[in-house]
Amino acid sequence: MQYSVFELSKHLGVVPDTIERWVRQGKLPVSRTGKNYQFRISELKKWAATHNICLNLSDEDPAEKKRESIISLSSAVKNGGIYFDIIGDDVTSVLRACIKKMSIIHDDFKKDLFDRLVEREQALSTGIGNGIAIPHPREQLSYLNDPAVSIFFLADPVDYNALDHQPVSVLFFILCPALKMHLQLLSALSFCLRDAQFKRFLNARPDPHQLIEKIEILQTANPI
Amino acid sequence: MNYKLLHIFRNTPFGRETFLQSLYFCKTINAFPLAYIPRSDKFLLYFSNDAVQVDLDHSYLTSPDTAKSNAEKLFEEMGTKPMFYEPKNFTASSLPDISTNFDYLCCPRSVSDMSSKIGLGHIGPRVRRIIKHATFPVLITSPVFKPWKSISVFFGGSKNALTALTLGLKIALASGLPLDIYTLLEKQDEAYYRELIEKEGLDEPVTQLSRQWFFYEKAHFDTMLYDVPHNSLIVLGAYGHGIIKDLLLGSKMEQIQSTVMNNLLITGPHCSMSLQ
Amino acid sequence: MSTLKKGYSILYQWLFHRDDRLLLIIAGSVAGICSGLAAVALRLSLQTVLEWLHPFRHYGWAFVLPAVGALLSSLYLEKIAREGAGHGVPEVIYAVSRYGGLLRFRSSYSRLISSFLTIGSGGSAGPEAPVVMSGSAIGSNIAKFLSLNERQRITLVGCGTAGAIASIFNAPIAGLVFAIEVILGEWKFVNIIPIAIAAVAGAEVSQAIIPEQVIFNHQTFQVGLLDILPSLCLALVTALVSVVFTKTLQQSGKIARTSSFPLWVRAVFGGCIVGTIGIFMPVVLGEGYHFIQEMISGTFSLGVFITFVAVFAKIFATAMTLGWGGSGGIFAPCLVIGSLTGIVFHKFLLILLPSVGCAREGAYALLGMTGIISGVMQAPLTGIFLIVEITGGYEMTLPLIVVSSISSTMSHYIEPASFYFKDLIERGQFLRPGTDARILSDLNISELIETRYTKVSGNMVFREFIEIIKTSRQNFFPVIDDRTNEYKGMVKISAIRKYVLDPGMYDMIFLSQIMDTEVMTVSLENDLQEVLEIMDINGMETIPVVEHDRFVGMISKTRILDLYRRELIVQTSAH
Structure with a gap:
């Protein structure tokens, strides 16, 4: 297998000019066909090894690799599901009832998730005001494959120790396998919740399909 | 992209015509002209596999004190910001190295001979040597400043001709001027040439940018040369294929340059071009 | 016919391409022989003309002889050969270190003739530098003919030099040492073998042609x-x-x-x-x-x-x-x-x-x-x-x-x-392989520059800009003029942080009001040495490159370090 100047420049992380100069100066093993240079991989590997130079032979661009996949809030909501009429009269009972309904979490891990959420609530309430709380664990959840946002509408508002001391009636659970996604989802969610129209829409206890549609509209208006 | 053209300024009336031609070329294709006012009668061009010494004749050193202001005046006349090239390295104290990191070089038909010969279409041996080794196209100007309004590419099907065609398309794209292609049918027929550019992926830009493609029978070479508009820039590749032709510029090229008085833009065998 | 051609190309590949040692040894000995011949020719002609002029030395007007010689020699160099002045060796070193040993063809004979005129007429000078010049030019032109790369060409320049010195003194080892110590400045074994062979070839040429005129006869001394x-x-x-x-x-x-x-x-x-x-x-x-x-x-x-x-x-x-x-x-x-x-x-x-x-x-x-x-x-x-x-x-x-x-x-x-080096050092052109100066001169600005930058317009409202920086990883935003595309200044995220955090400013200002126009810029013409100097003086980590008022890209110290290290490795490896 052979590389051209341009391909090799990607693998070595230099510009084609440098490759051409090295060839001119006789520092790279090269075979010429007419005006074009070709580099054999076997020779290149040997060259890189003797020179202690990193030859990145994978096809991906290392700069591209770092760019993590962007997840959308709407798909996370689809993952997490929307539930209505949760019954409970304080924070822990509400949380327990919610977790119990959650289909995305396997029963073996429900206890662990509950402990983590309660611990988080004890540290600082996640009630952000206007009757909304965003419970989430502090660490990433290893037993989750995809990020999920579950929405729970309570049967009756509950005192959640919220920042504005108002009772909470809607809960957004943010559950993520990685912390990076958590930030993205949180930022997307808080953008939605800042929208006055959306808040009114929430209070009307909408149909799940409509809710997801609404979220999609809002997130296209504010791409991450 | 910032394209640069190097012009070796000659402070004589003839040099003025050449310089105006360079400025016009740059203005038309949005390139930057750089003037080099020689202080010694020779300089070196280091290409990747050859060092070419260019010996200038004394007319290049005429009244050095007015050279810069004259050049500036011409720059201003064409509405371009004056820019001058200063050599940084010297092989010997009177032998500056001129960078070969340019996109175009402007040459009169002859660098060191008397201008009387130029009327005969003679191209000097050093200009040939520059073309042979240059990695950039060389602009060979007509003896008198003459704005051109179209581009004519001579396309003979060789590798150099493809480079020339690419260059012609590039210039047409940059200047917005119409492009005509002229082909002399020697051994192959029309379809062969059309296939050739398709293989090189040039068919689409050619249809988009070119106005017309003329084909001529081999015997009508002179007619073809006459048909080329007098006010067009001729783009062509030097050197045919074959060892004997390599010694000269290629027989067709010789005939063209001695017959047509247009501005020529010549790509040598070391030029490479891409449409980007 | 085609099989023959194929066989030849395989043989050629196997012999010369995979490992160029054999090629270098053959080409090097040719260079050694040619430069040996040049040295012998100069020696013989000097000998002849000195003998021929000897009877005239006793006349009173003999003092003009060196004048005539120097006159002819300088006129020849300036008007006919049109060489720049200089005695040769620094020029060879300069060509070797900056242009991979590219020398003009005319150098392979011009100095021989001019020094013959000078020395033959009685001027006090040595024939070695001219012979070295022509030997190295011969080597360089052989390499050019074979279209070799720079490393191989430099070896052949060394071969020509060694052959010349070896031939003129009949001292092959001195030729080898001179070529490596003075001309090339690096001891690499890939160089040494061809150069040694060329030196021996040069010495043999002089012994074969003028055995009785070896300059220095072997003498033994009792030294206690x-x-x-x-x-x-x-x-x-x-x-x-x-x-x-x-x-x-x-x-x-x-x-x-x-x-x-x-x-x-x-x-x-x-x-x-x-x-x-x-x-x-x-x-x-x-x-x-x-x-x-x-x-x-x-x-x-x-x-x-x-x-x-x-x-x-x-x-x-x-x-x-x-x-x-x-x-x-x-x-x-x-x-x-x-x-x-x-x-x-x-x-x-x-x-x-x-x-x-x-x-x-x-x-x-x-x-x-x-x-x-x-x-x-x-x-x-x-x-x-x-x-x-x-x-x-x-x-x-x-x-x-x-x-x-x-x-x-x-x-x-x-x-x-x-x-030999003084002139080059003064001009900053003494670029021995593996030295800092050499690496800096080899690395081009165009190789270091990072061009993937989002440019912004000076007429952009700050709020719009906030949206851009939300999704961008850039720390610097070049501001350009809408109409002319000219570079106007630079917005540095770290410098405008307090405005970014103040939503009240978002609709109040345009980018042209908060950009920094005082940022030092360099152009593609600058060499890396100058760029680093500017960066050090101004304490900059990154510097914009602006060419003809157009923003081209940025150069950062991280990138410089990365490429510098690679260049150092590539240059100093024994290979």
Whole structure:
């Protein structure tokens, strides 16, 4: 297998000019066909090894690799599901009832998730005001494959120790396998919740399909 | 992209015509002209596999004190910001190295001979040597400043001709001027040439940018040369294929340059071009 | 036919492409033979013309001979060959370090002719530098013909040099050492084998054609431990003389350059002075090999005082020849001055301590030569090996090493740059492989530049910009003019942080109001050395590159480090 100047420049992380100069100066093993240079991989590997130079032979661009996949809030909501009429009269009972309904979490891990959420609530309430709380664990959840946002509408508002001391009636659970996604989802969610129209829409206890549609509209208006 | 053209300024009336031609070329294709006012009668061009010494004749050193202001005046006349090239390295104290990191070089038909010969279409041996080794196209100007309004590419099907065609398309794209292609049918027929550019992926830009493609029978070479508009820039590749032709510029090229008085833009065998 | 062609191409690939050693050895020996022939040709023609002119030396008008020679030589170089001035060796070093050994074809003969004119007519100069110049140009042009790459071309330049020196002195090892120590400046085994073979080839050529005219016949000297102390003193003397020699050469060149006379008047003037000195003291004339031979074999007959004066007369004559328009090198004058110094020293020694049983006069002449070569050219190994090869034995090795090391150290102390390198160092063009200066000069700005930058317009409202920085990873945003695309300034995220955090500002300002227009910029024309200097002075980590008022990209120190390291590895590997 052979590389051209341009391909090799990607693998070595230099510009084609440098490759051409090295060839001119006789520092790279090269075979010429007419005006074009070709580099054999076997020779290149040997060259890189003797020179202690990193030859990145994978096809991906290392700069591209770092760019993590962007997840959308709407798909996370689809993952997490929307539930209505949760019954409970304080924070822990509400949380327990919610977790119990959650289909995305396997029963073996429900206890662990509950402990983590309660611990988080004890540290600082996640009630952000206007009757909304965003419970989430502090660490990433290893037993989750995809990020999920579950929405729970309570049967009756509950005192959640919220920042504005108002009772909470809607809960957004943010559950993520990685912390990076958590930030993205949180930022997307808080953008939605800042929208006055959306808040009114929430209070009307909408149909799940409509809710997801609404979220999609809002997130296209504010791409991450 | 910032394209640069190097012009070796000659402070004589003839040099003025050449310089105006360079400025016009740059203005038309949005390139930057750089003037080099020689202080010694020779300089070196280091290409990747050859060092070419260019010996200038004394007319290049005429009244050095007015050279810069004259050049500036011409720059201003064409509405371009004056820019001058200063050599940084010297092989010997009177032998500056001129960078070969340019996109175009402007040459009169002859660098060191008397201008009387130029009327005969003679191209000097050093200009040939520059073309042979240059990695950039060389602009060979007509003896008198003459704005051109179209581009004519001579396309003979060789590798150099493809480079020339690419260059012609590039210039047409940059200047917005119409492009005509002229082909002399020697051994192959029309379809062969059309296939050739398709293989090189040039068919689409050619249809988009070119106005017309003329084909001529081999015997009508002179007619073809006459048909080329007098006010067009001729783009062509030097050197045919074959060892004997390599010694000269290629027989067709010789005939063209001695017959047509247009501005020529010549790509040598070391030029490479891409449409980007 | 096609199988034949295929077979040939496979053979070619196998022999030359995969491993170029064989190719280099063959091409190198050709270069060695050619440059050997050039050296022999110059030697023979010099010999002939010196013999032919000899009868005229006794006439009073003979002083114009060097003037005529220098005149013809300078006119030839300037008007016919149109070479730039200079005696050659620095030009070769410059070409090797900056352009991979590219030399013009005309250099392979022009210096031979001009130095023949200068030296043949009696000018005091050496034929070695011209021969080195033409040898290396031959090597370079062979490489050009074979379209070799720079590394291979440099090896062939070294081959040509080695062949030339080896042939002129019949000293192959001295040729090899000179090529590597002075011209190439790097000891790599891929270079050494072809160069050694070329040196041997050059020496063989000269032996085959002019066996009876080998410059220095092998001589054996009895050198004892007693000579160590005197050689110590001699080393100090030669160091002093070599500094005087270097300074005189430079001064004379400087004076000649500042004088307003045209070139040919200068050449005539210098030549006349040399000729006049030559009438009274013929030892200063020509390349002086004949006198060196006399001094080594001990048949040199001048008295102490005259010899002492001769040292300075030779220095002056060489300076007048080379500085004022003659063409040639300093190698042979160094040898003459060195042997004269050695003989003066020996004679003084005998006067002061008549009973000391030190070595013969010839041995001191040789030690003196080493001293001057090591001092002027600061090439101690060349000095040692040349004399070892001339004497054909190792009896003198110890005093040779003493003299050459002390002389080169002392003169280095007084005059840090050797004669060959001084000019290059002053111009900042002394770029030995693997040095910082070389790497910086090899790395181009265009190779370092990062061009993937989002540009913003000066008319952009700040709020719009906030949206851009939300999704961007850039820390710098070049601001350009909407209409002309000209670069206007730079927005640095770290500098505008407090406005970014203040939503009240979002609709109040345009980018042209908060951009920094004072940021230093560089252009693609700058070399890396200058760029780094600007960055260091202004404490910058990244610097924008602006060409013709257009933003091109940014150069960051991280990127520089990355490429610098790679360049260093690639350049210094033994390969």
